[in-house]
Structure formats: structure tokens, C-alpha cells
Amino acid sequence: MSRKLDSPVQTQMAVALVKSPLTGEFREFNKVGLKSPVGRRRVFVQTETGCVLGLELDRSDNAHTVKRKLQVALNFPTEESSLTFGDLVLNNDLTAVRRDSPLLLTRNNFHRSSSTPCLSPMKDDLQQRRDESSPIEILGNSVSFSFVKQMAKDITKAVKRGIDPVAVHSGLGGAYYFKNSRGESVAIVKPTDEEPFAPNNPKGFVGKALGQPGLKRSVRVGETGYREVAAYLLDKEHFANVPPTALVKITHSIFNVNSGVKASKSTEKMLVSKIASLQQFIPHDYDASEHGTSNFPVSAVHRIGILDIRILNTDRHSGNLLVKKLDGDGMFGQVELVPIDHGLSLPETLEDPYFEWIHWPQASIPFSEDELKYIANLDPFGDCEMLRRELPMVREASLRVLVLCTIFLKEAAANGLCLAEIGEMMTREVHPGDEEPSEIEVVCLEAMSLIGEKEAESPRSDVGSDVEFQFDIDCEEATDCTKKLAFPLGLTFGNARNQLSKVEETTEDEEEEEDKEEEENDRADLEKMQTITKLSMSLKSTLLGEKSQKYQKHPGARVESAYASSAHRSADEQMPSSTSFVKLAEMSEEEWTMFLEKYQELLYPAFEKRKSITLGQKQRQRLGTSCQF
Numbered sequence: 001m002s003r004k005l006d007s008p009v010q011t012q013m014a015v016a017l018v019k020s021p022l023t024g025e026f027r028e029f030n031k032v033g034l035k036s037p038v039g040r041r042r043v044f045v046q047t048e049t050g051c052v053l054g055l056e057l058d059r060s061d062n063a064h065t066v067k068r069k070l071q072v073a074l075n076f077p078t079e080e081s082s083l084t085f086g087d088l089v090l091n092n093d094l095t096a097v098r099r100d101s102p103l104l105l106t107r108n109n110f111h112r113s114s115s116t117p118c119l120s121p122m123k124d125d126l127q128q129r130r131d132e133s134s135p136i137e138i139l140g141n142s143v144s145f146s147f148v149k150q151m152a153k154d155i156t157k158a159v160k161r162g163i164d165p166v167a168v169h170s171g172l173g174g175a176y177y178f179k180n181s182r183g184e185s186v187a188i189v190k191p192t193d194e195e196p197f198a199p200n201n202p203k204g205f206v207g208k209a210l211g212q213p214g215l216k217r218s219v220r221v222g223e224t225g226y227r228e229v230a231a232y233l234l235d236k237e238h239f240a241n242v243p244p245t246a247l248v249k250i251t252h253s254i255f256n257v258n259s260g261v262k263a264s265k266s267t268e269k270m271l272v273s274k275i276a277s278l279q280q281f282i283p284h285d286y287d288a289s290e291h292g293t294s295n296f297p298v299s300a301v302h303r304i305g306i307l308d309i310r311i312l313n314t315d316r317h318s319g320n321l322l323v324k325k326l327d328g329d330g331m332f333g334q335v336e337l338v339p340i341d342h343g344l345s346l347p348e349t350l351e352d353p354y355f356e357w358i359h360w361p362q363a364s365i366p367f368s369e370d371e372l373k374y375i376a377n378l379d380p381f382g383d384c385e386m387l388r389r390e391l392p393m394v395r396e397a398s399l400r401v402l403v404l405c406t407i408f409l410k411e412a413a414a415n416g417l418c419l420a421e422i423g424e425m426m427t428r429e430v431h432p433g434d435e436e437p438s439e440i441e442v443v444c445l446e447a448m449s450l451i452g453e454k455e456a457e458s459p460r461s462d463v464g465s466d467v468e469f470q471f472d473i474d475c476e477e478a479t480d481c482t483k484k485l486a487f488p489l490g491l492t493f494g495n496a497r498n499q500l501s502k503v504e505e506t507t508e509d510e511e512e513e514e515d516k517e518e519e520e521n522d523r524a525d526l527e528k529m530q531t532i533t534k535l536s537m538s539l540k541s542t543l544l545g546e547k548s549q550k551y552q553k554h555p556g557a558r559v560e561s562a563y564a565s566s567a568h569r570s571a572d573e574q575m576p577s578s579t580s581f582v583k584l585a586e587m588s589e590e591e592w593t594m595f596l597e598k599y600q601e602l603l604y605p606a607f608e609k610r611k612s613i614t615l616g617q618k619q620r621q622r623l624g625t626s627c628q629f
């Protein structure tokens with residue numbers, strides 16, 4: 001490792017790459033519609049500490065030549081770095097990388113923390129210094145971004161007139177309100193390197209590099225921004241009212257750069273480029289945590305709930321619903337809801353969601369005809385195609401979560417379940433220090449078990465139980481989860497370090513890992529055995545049966561969202577120790593197809609069971625009521 005990596009950080013070169021556009025010193029290449037020369041593409045390389053470099057790729061470029069350019073720029077040894085684009089590790093070919101893509105450059109086997117210096121540009125004479133992009137560049141070409149494009153123009157004009165953005169004080173991540181020329185807030189910008197735990201978080205929640213597991217372990221640090229955009233793109237026909245959102249490269253001096261990643265000289269008023277989500281600012285009166293919820297329209301709650309289920313939102317706390325009072329005749333007391341903050345949706349594994357609306361009476365009212373029609377028309381595979389096209393950095397594991405949850409919603413609604421019932425079936429029961437898989441997770445575990453059996457029977461299979469379909473149980477703290485463990489129903493657990501854990505493996509400091517290894521091994525073994533016993537019992541005893549009864553949710557029994565009411569705790573305390581019972585990343589395409597088939601077969605009995613429980617409850621309630629008289 002180069003000593004230079006430990007040297008004080010200098011951001012001035014990174015700034016030099018981008019400094020001109022706001023002052024108008026450089027020609028704005030794209031402003032008048034000029035395109036990159038044929039065969040050339042501009043990309044944005046983001047280092048793990050948040051520095052952003054614009055880079056022109058030639059037709060002849062490959063990962064090595066790009067890394068070499070970056071090596072010169074950053075004084076960073078190429079052989080010790082990885083260049084990634086979503087799931088793709090760019091070893092050579094760059095054809096999958098589109099124009100304006102954000103790439104991530106990470107160091108291998110290097111201890112990274114908030115104090116890790118920025119990989120900062122070192123040389124003057126680089127092609128990428130001629131980053132002639134506008135102050136706000138939208139990454140992606142979807143027609144859905146036309147509104148955001150206009151907003152970007154308004155903001156640019158305002159900034160040039162000296163109308164500065166302001167920092168948002170609420171929330172755990174860095175966020176900024178950008179204004180138009182009249183001084184009105186028009187957008188909220190959230191830089192990806194200022195998320196909770198990210199290196200440049202301005203509120204003290206630091207400690208991780210981009211790409212490492214974040215506040216939710218199945219959502220990596222630096223990847224909440226594109227999830228915000230995904231939620232907007234998935235919100236077809238603006239059904240749930242998600243404000244227009246795009247991923248941008250944005251340059252301004254207001255953005256935060258923490259000491260340790262700062263230049264040695266003062267960074268005050270220095271321009272910094274960031275990859276960020278940019279969302280339309282919605283003027284509102286309050287958020288859903290501040291008043292009663294009884295006047296929320298049923299259809300607004302349903303529409304937001306439908307979105308939350310599709311994207312498995314793990315963070316729908318009441319602060320993430322803005323409320324606008326409607327003016328006008330006959331509108332007294334009427335409100336409109338605006339869902340925000342979808343950064344913790346589309347996790348890479350089936351997670352425990354957080355649905356604030358689950359106990360609101362509106363969620364127990366049956367879906368309307370229009371809602372049922374919308375749900376019936378949802379096409380999860382089409383949605384995946386759209387996201388692959390518009391946001392190619394979305395990971396395949398997240399797309400699989402989208403598919404599972406959308407299918408679940410469609411089948412459940414078609415079987416007559418209401419929003420609250422569907423939400424409950426997706427939510428885990430949490431007891432202190434203990435979590436059980438939700439009903440959707442039990443269905444998935446059973447589907448995995450069945451294809452495990454099928455594979456074992458198949459003549460194509462290798463010998464013995466070891467070759468049965470394998471899936472992961474979560475071994476988050478474990479360092480050795482690779483031993484195969486026999487499991488009832490013909491399952492084996494093996495190779496339990498999932499993709500996310502593998503990322504950790506390559507990015508965490510090895511020495512630190514070793515120090516923790518012994519004590520973690522013991523803990524992991526214990527946790528593993530407890531989880532397996534729990535799963536074994538749950539599958540054996542319930543198989544979609546009695547389990548449903550155990551999973552009756554008690555209002556208030558849920559722990560609050562990690563974000564909610566968390567302002568006074570440290571980032572470490574807030575790290576939820578969530579478990580992943582069902583991991584999807586490592587299934588081959590063939591296994592995934594077989595799994596989906598079984599999954600769909602098993603949904604019907606699960607819904608029937610749920611309906612009979614609901615019916616039983618209603619009968620008991622009626623009986624209880626009649627007894628009172």
C-alpha cells in the first residue's frame with residue numbers, strides 16, 4: 001500500500017475537476033446539446049470516500065486503462081483497487097457501462113473508516129480535469145426525468161445569481177434544500193456520501209466506506225440515492241404520489257467534507273462534486289407523526305401501502321409521510337399525503353419491513369376496484385427490465401426482492417386480502433432479542449425446501465444430501481459459516497456468507513477481523529444453532545399453518561424503525577441487528593425460476609390460512625361484543 005494513502009487528504013484537485021461550471025469559467029459541454037464524440041462516454045467515478053471525478057472513456061478503454069488514468073489522478077495503486085458498477089466488477093470490458101454511469105472505486109484489503117483519507121486527485125495534466133459538465137448533471141435519460149431537468153435549470157440559474165441552498169437539520173443524513181431564483185425551495189438534495197455512516201455524513205454518523213453494509217445491513221452505504229429514484233420510477237401513473245426524483249452529479253460549496261477527507265487548507269467556499277439524489281421539494285404543513293391520522297384518505301394510505309409492499313420499504317415511519325392540507329370549498333379537514341425517503345427500500349435480502357400504516361384503520365378497509373385493477377396490472381418482470389434500463393446499478397438481489405414482493409401483493413389482493421393483512425404477513429414478530437421469520441419468509445423457506453428435495457431426487461443431482469439446494473441463513477457477525485449443517489426436510493445450509501458479507505470480507509481490515517474472530521465464532525455458532533433450531537421448528541410445526549396464528553401482530557409490539565426516534569443515539573447503537581432468513585443473491589437463474597414456481601404454488605394455502613384466522617378473530621370479536629350485552 002502506498003504511503004501516500006495515509007497522507008493528509010487534499011480535495012483541491014477533486015475540486016479543480018469541477019470548479020468551473022458554477023463560475024462559468026469553462027465551456028459547458030452539454031448545455032447546448034453537444035454530445036460526447038461517437039464512441040466516447042463520460043462516466044463519474046466515485047471513490048469510497050465520496051470524491052467524484054468525471055472521466056471521458058474512449059472506445060479503446062478497458063478497466064485497466066481507466067484504472068491507470070485514475071492511478072495518475074489519485075496516486076492510487078491500480079492493483080489494489082476494484083472498479084464496480086452495481087453488481088458488476090469491472091475487470092476488463094466496459095461495454096456494459098453507459099454514458100454518465102456512476103462507478104465506484106474501492107481499495108482492496110484496506111482498513112477503511114471515517115478517518116481514511118480521500119483518494120484525491122494528484123496530477124494537473126489529466127484528461128478528466130477537463131470535466132466540463134454542468135453544475136447539475138442528471139444521470140440517466142428516462143423521460144420521467146423531464147420535470148427534474150427543468151428543476152435543475154432553475155436551480156443552476158439561482159445558484160449563479162448567488163442564491164444559496166440551505167442545509168436540512170432534521171434526519172440523520174446530509175440533505176440540502178436548493179432554491180429557485182425567487183428564493184423558494186424547489187428540491188431536496190441528498191449526497192450519497194453523506195448518508196448515515198458514510199464518510200462525509202455531517203451529523204456525526206460516520207464509520208463506513210461506500211459499498212459497505214449500512215444502517216440496514218442489506219442496503220449498502222452510498223446506495224440509498226438510487227433507491228429513492230427507483231421508488232419514483234416504479235410509482236407508475238404517480239399512483240402513490242412519490243415526488244419526482246433523479247440521481248445527479250451536483251457541484252456546490254455547501255456540501256460537507258469531513259476532516260480526514262478534507263484538504264489541508266481550508267475548504268471553505270470550495271466547490272465539491274457529489275453523486276446525490278435530487279427530489280422535488282413539496283411544500284407541506286406537517287408530517288404524519290405530528291397529528292392524528294384519522295383524516296388521511298383511505299385511497300392515499302392504500303396507494304402508499306401498495307408501493308411500500310412492492311419495494312419492501314423498511315423505513316415507512318410517520319416522519320416519512322408529508323401532509324398537505326387541501327384548501328378550497330368543501331375541503332375542510334382534507335389532506336394529501338406525500339411519501340418521501342425511500343432510500344431503505346429494495347433491500348438485497350428479504351428484510352423485516354416497517355409499515356407505519358399497518359395499524360391504521362384505513363389499511364383494514366378492502367381495496368377499491370381501481371386499486372385492485374392497478375395491482376392486477378403490475379408486472380414485476382417488466383419493472384425489473386425498466387430498472388435495469390434506467391438504473392443499471394440496481395443490484396439483481398434487490399430486483400428479486402421486488403419480484404417476490406410484487407407477486408405476493410398481486411396474489412394476496414386477488415385472494416381478497418386487505419392491505420393490513422398483507423403488511424402483517426410480511427412483517428416479522430419481534431420479541432426482545434429474538435426475531436422470527438415473517439409469513440412471506442416462511443413461504444420462501446418452504447419453497448427452498450421443496451426445490452431442495454426436487455434437486456435431491458433429480459437424476460441430474462450429484463450424490464448425497466450435500467448437493468441439495470443451499471441457501472443462506474444470516475451469519476452477520478460470523479466469520480465461519482461455511483460448515484454445512486444438516487437440516488430437516490432435506491435442506492442444507494452452506495456457503496452462508498452472502499454477497500453482502502463477501503463485500504465485507506474484501507473491504508474490512510483483515511487484522512481487525514482476526515482480532516474479533518474468536519469471540520465472534522463462538523457467538524456466531526450459538527446464533528446459528530438458535531436460528532436453525534428456530535427455523536426447523538417453525539417449518540416443521542407450521543408449514544404455513546399454525547405459524548400464522550403465532551404471527552398475529554399486537555399493536556405496539558413492533559420496534560420502531562431504526563430511523564425513527566433515534567436522534568439521540570450513536571450510529572452504532574442504531575445499527576439494527578436484523579437477521580436475513582431468506583437470501584436471494586446466490587441462487588442461479590435456474591434455481592430462481594424453480595423457486596418462483598414453488599413460491600407461487602405455496603402462496604394460495606398461506607392466504608387461505610390467513611383468511612381463516614381473520615375470520616376466526618372477527619367471530620371471536622362478535623362473540624365478545626355480544627357477551628357484553
Ligand SMILES: Nc1ncnc2c1ncn2[C@@H]1O[C@H](COP(=O)(O)OP(=O)(O)OP(=O)(O)O)[C@@H](O)[C@H]1O
Pocket residue numbers: 168170171172173174175188243279280281282283319320340341343563
Ligand atoms: N421531497 C421533500 N419535500 C419537502 N421536504 C422534504 C422532502 N424530502 C425530505 N424533506 C424534509 O427533509 C427532512 C429530511 O429528509 P429525509 O427524511 O428524506 O432524510 P433522512 O436523512 O433520510 O431522514 P431520516 O433520518 O428521518 O430518515 C424530512 O424530515 C422532511 O422534513
